[in-house]
Amino acid sequence: MRFEDKQEIAKQLRQNFFEKVVAGDALYVDGVMSPQTIMLVEEFSASGVDMTAAWSWTPMDWVCPACGRCKADIVRLNSKQQLMCRLVEHHDHMKDLLETEFVAACKASEKIVADEFGKRFAARASQMVAAYDNAIICDDCNTADAKAKDAVSADRNFSFSPGEIRKFVKQEKNRPHSIDVQIALEIWRGHVSTFALRLKIAKRIAEIAANNVHWYQELPLEQRAEVIRARAASFSTVTFGKEWIYELTGDPRVQEGIFRRGKQQAPTEYPSDKDVEYVARVTSSKHWLAVPEEWKCPVCRRSKNATVRQSKAGWIFLLSEPGFFGTPEWRRGGREKICGECSSLAVEIGKEGVLRAGSNGSSNYAQYVTAEELKQVLIPQAHGRHNVNSTKLDEIMLTMVERIRMMDDKSRKLKD
Template sequence: MVSIRLEIPDFAVMEDDAIERHPAAMFLDGRWSGQTKALLKRFGTQSLHLNENWALTHQGWTCPACSRAKSAIVRKTPQNIILCQLDEHHDHLRDHVEKLLKVDREKVSHEQRARISAARLAVMDLSERFSRTIICCDCNQVDGAAKLQIGSAMHPDFSFSPLEIGSFIAPGPNRSHDFDVDKARLVWEGVRDDFHGRLAFARMMAERIAQGLHDRENHRLPSGLRQRRDPDIIYDIAVRAADSRSSALSLSQTLLARSRAADGKASSGRRSRERAIVVPTFADFEAVHRAKSHPGPWMRAGDEWTCPICARNKFEIVRASKKGTWTVGIQEFSIYAEEHDAENRRRRQRSHDGPFVISHEDSILICHDCRSILTEAKTIVPSAGDAALKPDDLRSLMGCPAPHRAHMLDQDAIRAAVDANRDWEAGVEEFRRHRSEARRYRARLVHAHLDYPNDKDIVFDLLFERWSAQLPEPDPDGLAQFRWLLAEGLRFREEGA
């Protein structure tokens, strides 16, 4: 047996220069990098807004649209904040095609959805004009600004590709772009026929797929033929050996949280001043409702829905966007319940010493403004996760909700709520690890029983042996613990978790 000593870095407390030297950060960037510190010194400020996309691209990255390096993309805002922001840019034609190919989950079985999924993905790939990519925030803003100026002459789901954006902008260092709208219009006119041809192809394929002409049977390979890669096996061994310390293995998220900075969001105590409320007409609401009439949270909520956080109904959550269009949405929000069964708590706390032990996850449907409180929290506090705020937190943070208006948020209060929920978040993180492990071993047992139906006892013994081999030390209660883990896997499966 080969024995390897692993030292897991703690990026949360590591010195900046140590992070930059670490192999895990070799192709990344962040507030810790020498380049970022040099830029702060060059612009004479210590305030920094550095987003996830900037952190996940290497320091020598250049924008595929304007060809500027990071040192030329960065600029100082009027609030004296260094803006280091890269945006994900994709072809909105793909979104349009995805709507054409939307499957009604109420009318189509799970098996049928699986049969047509490959065809749907293939059509979306063949329809889009360019792949999803990262560009600088200035190029992304030009895409929207040019489309806004060209107006109704352009299809609303058209997007300029990075190379096309580069053809009508006048980039300069450390400033936003100037652009030539006439050149942008010529680009659209030059690709219009191709764009509509792709739309026609997608419509034709949507009809064929709906008729079942591109169904594909899906069969599962026996587990023995699905060879696992060495890194996956080593990771499983390391997680098992870490036991209750396995949270230290969340390296990518810890490093990402250490890399980002949100001074641009956290610098002011509250949002900008309240805008005048615009009330939609009944016809406006009907148009919004028709646009939302596809399978999703809006339709699942029903006509009598009210937001369980702010108590507004569907009509009251419709509001005018900055662009003058109506914006509305209903989204899922995860809620978690504590474990009260004494035996389950005892077994879970063998590897988790936090005050909160979570039993199960559920979800509620809330309005987009209430859901945006969590989005704001994750921007203000980069280390915050999806469980950073509970429903009661949202209720206390939303201010005084009003129809047809976004909530007025106190960012200092949001930051305080996130900090107060650190132990809760740790409990949710441990629950997710437990659920993942329980479902994984339960699935392995079920699949192995299917592959070897006459050797179920042998299969169980082998799986228990594998699980036991990853324990940090022999466990006299190991067999009972493993049976309990499998029972948890079955529980999660029955709950649909």
């Protein structure tokens, strides 16, 4: 491929990206040019926009995991009458503490023996003592975290998690937060003993790293499996717009989905009551708690218990919210929760349809399939993967290919 051709492809991809943002069709990002931002600028009579990168990394329907406010309720004017669209990355300060302890341990030795790998070992190990994962929250919640720590005289290396911030902030629409100091104090008191233990662990890890007795062996980026896999997939998908990577090995899945080949065997092992309890409380608690006990998958009609299946990591329970073709509420939050197996099958069917239609398509393959079509082709089994009625799928595939081509034509006309 000529350099000029690559430039033209990159230019077109960039144009397509910003067109989606302007149209409000970019599911995972936002920007100063999005319809919601423009509407809010007009609503607040703002002179401009003060937007952080984190705001642009999140969709228009994003909700703060700490205070629970949506973007329209977070914005307000700053002193320059600009619309403040400010989200930040909130993190546990243990990583910062470990780095400080590492430097101190190195300098405390008569001769520094640690190297760059020791330092990176300390950084990687910091996750072991972190109380929560880094999160994107609104700037008001991040400020409330600092105010609460000062108010309760918490250790300077401590920070409240998004869930804890939600308990003590008094949130209002388009205003900074006030805080309930008593609730913040109770939360901090509940952390005192475990935080002291975490400090000891952090100090010990820093000493191990500083004395160069760590076990971390770093591979160059180009040798790491996840980098190799991601680079190949990116080249195939982004550069050419199709998932052609499997064709390189002669794998015929691009013509007929691999999910059609052979029969998914019925499971030979079933989860015990303890297995299900462990799934509900540990491995898949977020998904398990997202639906009531009497829930049944709207597509395959399996119960919660029957949806639990064995994976390489053990027993799991997965839910998904795909945007099927014809779904009125296509945005996240307005979709019906279905089991992970039904969602995976919808993606595979949509992917085959895109390839058969010769379409550049979209990575959201479920949008080409209706829930009713999925019901017609799947053959469910408890605690296992679905089988497929291939004959019925062939009938449906004709309709789907025509649908995809019509959607492509409509998309081209809109661009023209």
